[in-house]
Amino acid sequence: MKFKVVLNIMGKLLIVLAGFLLTPLIVTWYYHEADYLAFLLPSLLALCVGLGLSVYTKGHDEISNREGFAIVAMIWVLFSAFGGLPYMISSPSLSFTDSFFETMSGFTTTGSSVMQNIQSHTKGILLWRSITQWIGGMGIIVLSLAILPILGIGGMQLFKAEVPGPTSDKLTPKVKDTAKILWEAYTFLTFLQATLLFFAGMNPYDAICHSLTTLSSGGFSPNNASVAHYETSAIHFIISLFMIFAGVNFANHYQFSKRNFHALFNDIELRAYLGVIFGVCAFLCLNLMLTGQYTDLFICFRDVIFTTASMVTTTGFATADFETWPLFSQFLIFCLMFTGGCAGSTGGGVKIVRLIIFLKFAYQQVYQLIHPKAILQLKMNQQVVKTPVILGVMGFLVLYVFSFFTGTLIMSATGLDFTSAVTATASCLGNIGPGLALVGPTDNFSQISDFGKWVLSFLMLLGRLELFTVVILFTPAFWRD
Amino acid sequence: MKFKVVLNIMGKLLIVLAGFLLTPLIVTWYYHEADYLAFLLPSLLALCVGLGLSVYTKGHDEISNREGFAIVAMIWVLFSAFGGLPYMISSPSLSFTDSFFETMSGFTTTGSSVMQNIQSHTKGILLWRSITQWIGGMGIIVLSLAILPILGIGGMQLFKAEVPGPTSDKLTPKVKDTAKILWEAYTFLTFLQATLLFFAGMNPYDAICHSLTTLSSGGFSPNNASVAHYETSAIHFIISLFMIFAGVNFANHYQFSKRNFHALFNDIELRAYLGVIFGVCAFLCLNLMLTGQYTDLFICFRDVIFTTASMVTTTGFATADFETWPLFSQFLIFCLMFTGGCAGSTGGGVKIVRLIIFLKFAYQQVYQLIHPKAILQLKMNQQVVKTPVILGVMGFLVLYVFSFFTGTLIMSATGLDFTSAVTATASCLGNIGPGLALVGPTDNFSQISDFGKWVLSFLMLLGRLELFTVVILFTPAFWRD
Numbered sequence: 001m002k003f004k005v006v007l008n009i010m011g012k013l014l015i016v017l018a019g020f021l022l023t024p025l026i027v028t029w030y031y032h033e034a035d036y037l038a039f040l041l042p043s044l045l046a047l048c049v050g051l052g053l054s055v056y057t058k059g060h061d062e063i064s065n066r067e068g069f070a071i072v073a074m075i076w077v078l079f080s081a082f083g084g085l086p087y088m089i090s091s092p093s094l095s096f097t098d099s100f101f102e103t104m105s106g107f108t109t110t111g112s113s114v115m116q117n118i119q120s121h122t123k124g125i126l127l128w129r130s131i132t133q134w135i136g137g138m139g140i141i142v143l144s145l146a147i148l149p150i151l152g153i154g155g156m157q158l159f160k161a162e163v164p165g166p167t168s169d170k171l172t173p174k175v176k177d178t179a180k181i182l183w184e185a186y187t188f189l190t191f192l193q194a195t196l197l198f199f200a201g202m203n204p205y206d207a208i209c210h211s212l213t214t215l216s217s218g219g220f221s222p223n224n225a226s227v228a229h230y231e232t233s234a235i236h237f238i239i240s241l242f243m244i245f246a247g248v249n250f251a252n253h254y255q256f257s258k259r260n261f262h263a264l265f266n267d268i269e270l271r272a273y274l275g276v277i278f279g280v281c282a283f284l285c286l287n288l289m290l291t292g293q294y295t296d297l298f299i300c301f302r303d304v305i306f307t308t309a310s311m312v313t314t315t316g317f318a319t320a321d322f323e324t325w326p327l328f329s330q331f332l333i334f335c336l337m338f339t340g341g342c343a344g345s346t347g348g349g350v351k352i353v354r355l356i357i358f359l360k361f362a363y364q365q366v367y368q369l370i371h372p373k374a375i376l377q378l379k380m381n382q383q384v385v386k387t388p389v390i391l392g393v394m395g396f397l398v399l400y401v402f403s404f405f406t407g408t409l410i411m412s413a414t415g416l417d418f419t420s421a422v423t424a425t426a427s428c429l430g431n432i433g434p435g436l437a438l439v440g441p442t443d444n445f446s447q448i449s450d451f452g453k454w455v456l457s458f459l460m461l462l463g464r465l466e467l468f469t470v471v472i473l474f475t476p477a478f479w480r481d
Numbered sequence: 482m483k484f485k486v487v488l489n490i491m492g493k494l495l496i497v498l499a500g501f502l503l504t505p506l507i508v509t510w511y512y513h514e515a516d517y518l519a520f521l522l523p524s525l526l527a528l529c530v531g532l533g534l535s536v537y538t539k540g541h542d543e544i545s546n547r548e549g550f551a552i553v554a555m556i557w558v559l560f561s562a563f564g565g566l567p568y569m570i571s572s573p574s575l576s577f578t579d580s581f582f583e584t585m586s587g588f589t590t591t592g593s594s595v596m597q598n599i600q601s602h603t604k605g606i607l608l609w610r611s612i613t614q615w616i617g618g619m620g621i622i623v624l625s626l627a628i629l630p631i632l633g634i635g636g637m638q639l640f641k642a643e644v645p646g647p648t649s650d651k652l653t654p655k656v657k658d659t660a661k662i663l664w665e666a667y668t669f670l671t672f673l674q675a676t677l678l679f680f681a682g683m684n685p686y687d688a689i690c691h692s693l694t695t696l697s698s699g700g701f702s703p704n705n706a707s708v709a710h711y712e713t714s715a716i717h718f719i720i721s722l723f724m725i726f727a728g729v730n731f732a733n734h735y736q737f738s739k740r741n742f743h744a745l746f747n748d749i750e751l752r753a754y755l756g757v758i759f760g761v762c763a764f765l766c767l768n769l770m771l772t773g774q775y776t777d778l779f780i781c782f783r784d785v786i787f788t789t790a791s792m793v794t795t796t797g798f799a800t801a802d803f804e805t806w807p808l809f810s811q812f813l814i815f816c817l818m819f820t821g822g823c824a825g826s827t828g829g830g831v832k833i834v835r836l837i838i839f840l841k842f843a844y845q846q847v848y849q850l851i852h853p854k855a856i857l858q859l860k861m862n863q864q865v866v867k868t869p870v871i872l873g874v875m876g877f878l879v880l881y882v883f884s885f886f887t888g889t890l891i892m893s894a895t896g897l898d899f900t901s902a903v904t905a906t907a908s909c910l911g912n913i914g915p916g917l918a919l920v921g922p923t924d925n926f927s928q929i930s931d932f933g934k935w936v937l938s939f940l941m942l943l944g945r946l947e948l949f950t951v952v953i954l955f956t957p958a959f960w961r962d
Binding site: 338 | 819
């Protein structure tokens with residue numbers, strides 16, 4: 001492990017964070033808020049540490065996969081430690097654990113919160129909360145479409161060729177070119193949504209905050225009641241639409257901008273993703289109307305499409321308290337916690353593309369029993385998926401199941417009841433936000449013990465970095481030279 | 482599909498069932514019970530249908546894998562339909578659905594019951610209930626060690642070579658020889674346990690009933706309070722010990738009888754199985770003593786080893802109401818619902834050997850990321866596990882996860898709460914018996930709707946036949962010639 005080059009890159013990224021930490025000051029100044037030190041001090045600290053690190057470790061070293069893994073995992077932890085300082089300074093009631101949890105929830109675009117009475121915090125703080133998610137979403141798009149495929153993580157190699165850019169195997173040039181294209185799409189969509197929300201009647205501050213956390217599939221809202229704060233149906237529909245956009249592979253957005261509709265229409269993951277949303281909406285509407293939970297089909301549809309989009313894309317915004325819905329609907333929503341959006345989106349969870357591979361693979365295994373001598377190939381979008389990729393996807397499933405059980409076991413040891421432990425784990429591992437029972441859509445994570453918050457923070461990181469990137473750091477083989 | 486040969490074998494097996502249906506009559510006669518027709522009539526019916534089928538379809542046809550699958554799956558359904566008739570005749574309050582559920586629960590050695598006030602039924606009926614489990618256990622040992630490996634199901638090929646017998650690929654001769662060896666061990670252990678229980682103070686009838694359902698990992702008891710009915714600690718420990726025996730691969734029992742201790746000691750699955758039991762017991766004792774749930778360590782250990790053995794082997798006997806235990810203990814027990822015993826035992830669940838492969842495989846995937854060019858082999862007991870076997874095991878995991886989610890979704894649609902739906906599905910799919918909440922160890926399945934009972938019956942069959950055997954029947958490819 002070349003620690004020097006790892007520290008060097010971390011230093012440079014800290015300097016970038018120092019810049020981001022200043023952005024909420026515009027709001028602090030505009031609204032005459034007093035907590036400007038909450039941003040200035042952490043920014044200064046990040047700048048000093050960042051400069052120190054990058055100067056002290058100057059030099060040119062190629063980075064290999066090993067350093068890539070270390071940087072990816074550690075940057076999320078480092079950013080969460082520094083990014084949490086504003087919360088601690090602005091509201092002394094928040095401990096370091098709370099601040100770290102809140103920021104990890106931000107940078108992993110999870111959206112679980114330990115803040116009670118959100119509207120009591122300053123506008124600067126709440127904007128920073130939204131910005132952490134936006135940065136996290138930006139990071140994850142590049143990670144999943146440019147870095148993880150090169151590192152060979154859990155089947156993400158599927159996307160190696162989908163985004164143009166130099167095909168050299170060296171990390172840096174490809175990442176830079178790909179990142180630029182993707183960030184343009186990401187930024188454009190954020191602006192577009194903010195504009196639409198403004199015209200639908202939201203004030204500019206709220207419109208920006210919600211757009212930052214919609215495109216990142218994050219789900220932080222500056223209102224106590226989340227999106228339920230607004231009664232205008234147009235706002236609900238705009239956010240639903242952009243949540244669905246955020247759950248789409250950003251390579252698809254690129255194809256759309258290049259008017260490559262043919263590739264778009266033939267993408268099996270995109271079609272399955274829209275199919276899942278449509279199917280779940282239909283079941284939910286049916287269940288809710290038949291049980292008399294809703295009497296107005298329009299309102300029912302509005303809440304259902306919002307909830308479905310929010311859960312499948314792992315955003316976590318809430319307009320309806322789905323804990324009052326029939327049990328079938330609740331469990332369907334629980335299932336969505338595992339589904340996740342498309343790979344290469346800002347959504348978390350298992351991802352639609354992996355679910356397709358699971359199903360195709362299982363069918364193939366059954367088919368093989370009937371025709372033991374047949375030589376079968378698994379295809380996605382007319383291309384053969386190679387065995388190492390399939391094995392990577394299966395390894396992901398095994399790790400996901402084990403992480404889920406181990407996580408729930410530890411959370412139940414902190415005293416949570418069955419439903420809360422199961423759904424808090426599923427929600428954090430899938431980077432969603434709310435769960436059921438104690439951590440339901442109208443509650444938050446403040447009642448969880450400090451130890452539990454650290455466990456959940458770890459689960460968020462684990463899920464966000466596609467498991468492997470984090471697990472690898474715990475193997476002796478990784479640290480041996 | 483050669484329907485003729487399928488029907489022929491089913492006919493022959495029905496004649497065997499007709500014989501088994503007469504065995505409870507000894508008890509009926511001894512205790513002067515009036516419901517002898519409950520056994521005579523179904524036996525006569527099974528005999529007539531069986532004879533009719535086997536005479537009508539006479540002829541000699543080789544059976545292939547395809548017929549093998551059809552026979553295995555259908556025989557469990559057919560046996561449950563005929564084997565349920567005694568319940569209907571003896572107690573008119575039980576519907577066909579109830580009787581089918583109870584018998585499927587018997588033949589799959591699940592042990593979930595819809596009977597309320599069990600002791601109100603005749604001794605003949607309760608013996609028949611135990612016998613169904615014993616037959617089911619016998620069937621499953623042969624199935625998992627002799628038939629499924631040949632059919633190539635979900636990694637069961639691992640055991641192809643472990644039990645001696647002609648290695649011809651034709652189904653019949655190998656099955657007969659293997660079956661004889663295994664049944665001897667099975668019958669011997671049943672007798673041994675009954676004798677020990679008798680000397681520990683159980684009456685002969687109870688001793689036989691409990692032995693029949695211990696060795697089969699079934700868990701039906703002729704007492705309302707299950708094994709908690711007895712206060713003698715020796716009885717608890719004897720049953721614990723034989724439950725642990727029942728969860729061991731019967732190939733290991735064969736090795737033991739041949740004094741092949743070397744192979745026994747080096748068997749990684751056996752060691753992991755005992756390790757899991759020991760580890761879980763330690764955690765449970767610690768949790769229960771520290772929280773003050775128990776004050777007497779001896780009683781605590783007795784209940785813990787019993788509950789652990791009962792759950793890990795998927796037997797389902799109860800001595801302690803673990804729903805009153807701390808939440809950590811409850812969730813640990815929930816995890817055991819998925820573990821299951823060793824492959825080739827009468828236990829259900831995922832099976833220890835598959836869990837070992839999952840873990841080894843996941844570690845290998847992580848290791849591969851660090852050394853992308855390394856060529857890795859997965860070994861079990863010093864032998865390389867071939868890729869098709871690994872793929873089979875992964876296919877099993879995918880199907881298990883999908884079955885679990887689909888099952889729970891459907892069960893939640895019948896109106897069950899979250900915990901009940903989740904644990905009823907896990908319990909039936911894993912062939913355990915009790916779950917938590919509505920279907921906890923002191924409750925039963927009678928409150929579940931008829932539709933729900935059919936779904937759970939299907940899940941029991943699915944889990945018992947290692948998923949593939951049942952799923953395959955639902956593919957069009959299976960029925961195409």
